[in-house]
Amino acid sequence: MTSSEEDCPIIDKCAKRHWRFLEQQAVGKYHTPVHPVVESVVIKVERGCDNDAYPELHMDESYQISVNHPEIVIRSYEVWGAIRAIETLSQLIYPCPDHIRLLINSGSVEDSPRYPYRGFMIDTSRHYITMQVILKQLDAMEAVKLNVLHWHIMDDHSFPYVSSKYPNLSRYGAYNRYSHVYTDKDISAVIEEARLRGIRVIPELDIPGHTRSWRSGHPELFNNCSEKLWSEPHGPMLDIDSHQTLNFVQNLITELSSIFKDHTFHLGGDEYLLKCVKRNRASAVNFMEDLGKIIENLPGIKRTSMFWQDVLEMGGQVPKTSIINIWKSWQDHSAQIRDAIEKQNISLIISHPWYLDHMSEGEKWRKNYDVEMFKFLRDATTRSRVIGGQACLWTEYVDSTNFLQWAWPDAAGTAENLWSWNIGSSNTKGTEERLNELRCRLVSRGIPARPIMAGFCHKEWVY
Numbered sequence: 001m002t003s004s005e006e007d008c009p010i011i012d013k014c015a016k017r018h019w020r021f022l023e024q025q026a027v028g029k030y031h032t033p034v035h036p037v038v039e040s041v042v043i044k045v046e047r048g049c050d051n052d053a054y055p056e057l058h059m060d061e062s063y064q065i066s067v068n069h070p071e072i073v074i075r076s077y078e079v080w081g082a083i084r085a086i087e088t089l090s091q092l093i094y095p096c097p098d099h100i101r102l103l104i105n106s107g108s109v110e111d112s113p114r115y116p117y118r119g120f121m122i123d124t125s126r127h128y129i130t131m132q133v134i135l136k137q138l139d140a141m142e143a144v145k146l147n148v149l150h151w152h153i154m155d156d157h158s159f160p161y162v163s164s165k166y167p168n169l170s171r172y173g174a175y176n177r178y179s180h181v182y183t184d185k186d187i188s189a190v191i192e193e194a195r196l197r198g199i200r201v202i203p204e205l206d207i208p209g210h211t212r213s214w215r216s217g218h219p220e221l222f223n224n225c226s227e228k229l230w231s232e233p234h235g236p237m238l239d240i241d242s243h244q245t246l247n248f249v250q251n252l253i254t255e256l257s258s259i260f261k262d263h264t265f266h267l268g269g270d271e272y273l274l275k276c277v278k279r280n281r282a283s284a285v286n287f288m289e290d291l292g293k294i295i296e297n298l299p300g301i302k303r304t305s306m307f308w309q310d311v312l313e314m315g316g317q318v319p320k321t322s323i324i325n326i327w328k329s330w331q332d333h334s335a336q337i338r339d340a341i342e343k344q345n346i347s348l349i350i351s352h353p354w355y356l357d358h359m360s361e362g363e364k365w366r367k368n369y370d371v372e373m374f375k376f377l378r379d380a381t382t383r384s385r386v387i388g389g390q391a392c393l394w395t396e397y398v399d400s401t402n403f404l405q406w407a408w409p410d411a412a413g414t415a416e417n418l419w420s421w422n423i424g425s426s427n428t429k430g431t432e433e434r435l436n437e438l439r440c441r442l443v444s445r446g447i448p449a450r451p452i453m454a455g456f457c458h459k460e461w462v463y
Helices: 009-023 079-092 129-143 168-173 184-195 243-259 281-296 330-344 364-369 380-384 404-408 411-419 431-444
Strands: 040-045 063-068 071-077 107-111 117-123 148-151 200-207 264-268 305-307 322-328 347-352 386-393
Touching: 009 040, 009 079, 040 079, 063 079, 071 079, 079 129, 079 148, 117 129, 117 411, 129 184, 129 243, 129 404, 129 431, 148 386, 184 200, 184 243, 243 264, 243 281, 264 281, 264 322, 281 305, 305 330, 322 330, 330 380, 364 411, 364 431, 380 386, 386 404, 386 411, 411 431
Parallel strands: 040 071, 117 148, 117 386, 148 200, 200 264, 264 305, 305 322, 322 347, 347 386
Antiparallel strands: 063 071, 063 107
16 A cells, blocks of 8 residues: 555554455465456545644544555545545455455445544443453454544542552552553553554543542542442542542543543543532532533643533533533433533533443344434434444453453444444344454454354454
8 A cells, every 4th residue: 555645654554454454364375366456555645644643523534435447546634534444445355255365346435424423431440451452442443433432441449540640549449559550651552552543542530429449549538428338339439528639630630631632531420429418419510610620721732521411410510512421311301401502512422322231142233233312312402412422331240351242243333323324224134244244354353253143254263
């Protein structure tokens, strides 16, 4: 492959990565061509290649592919579109029946995503997920054009992030402070590998609830009442009436924002009990508003706050242009959501149909594919604020031994709903076959995606 840009590591590395995938499909190295031969793949990026660029919400992922002997031409406005095109090209190329040579049909493709936010949330607190699995997850996401890794890095169960500002958080909060942690170096490696695949990495600091793992390292952040909630599912929780707590959180957010490069920072805000809050709902509202101000005033790039929908349900005033993550039915709280859309110009991310850990075995991929995103969103104004969605995989019963099998190929249904402008149902002719082909493609790339039907893959999974 040749690029119109002389020095573009993003495209070069993407091309080499996919060429390695294609080489596995053909066993013959020397043969006499029986079809016209494609001699080159030319990639033209109108805006040029910014080697230091990071993917962001409004990046241009559109592309065109023209296959016409003796060359294939890829055109895109930004480098991110070229990455998506290379992935599509690798899927258009197929081996002949005896796997001696690779073939491609002549024709053209013009493509662009339906939504700019197409994500996958990973939970590394309930079970620690190894770096190897996280990096394989990025490969799988690239294959289906998902472009956001939402990293729910800590929760009640463990605090695996090694903070230089507050080392006691992981020293006493991680499952094992030596082996079950993520250092700045680890996180930077994930961010860089994601960047090369056109994937954003959004951190989540889920506060003020889901902070049980903070307690052993920093008991001063919890009041006496909260200490009594130790045995409850969502306790204890941060003392949000304390200025010490707010200062602590501000320092931690500032530290995380210096590592994570994305413009969006997720602040959680879900499942917070008010029984130990002095001013009840008013305190919670003020605390979440203060968090939004912290994000707005961070040094460097301008950041956008992201919250779970619970913040609006409490009557909170999130910063204007915030993103709200819908994770449960909104029927009971649609008024608060509509009010925030009108007054605060918020955007919405849909997660609730794609909780992969909630799905039973068997043909669960059909449930994930046959999703009506707007089932409970009837008014056009609210629908217009949806910028995408994401699959979520909570890890109560998932760890590094089964994470990829649980996620794939089911998450491809989420990806297709969010990318494609016209999507049928799981019963549409060819859908099952396409997903099975994708599953085999993932297996050939070293991702142990589980089978969805009887059959085989030409390249089977090996340990």
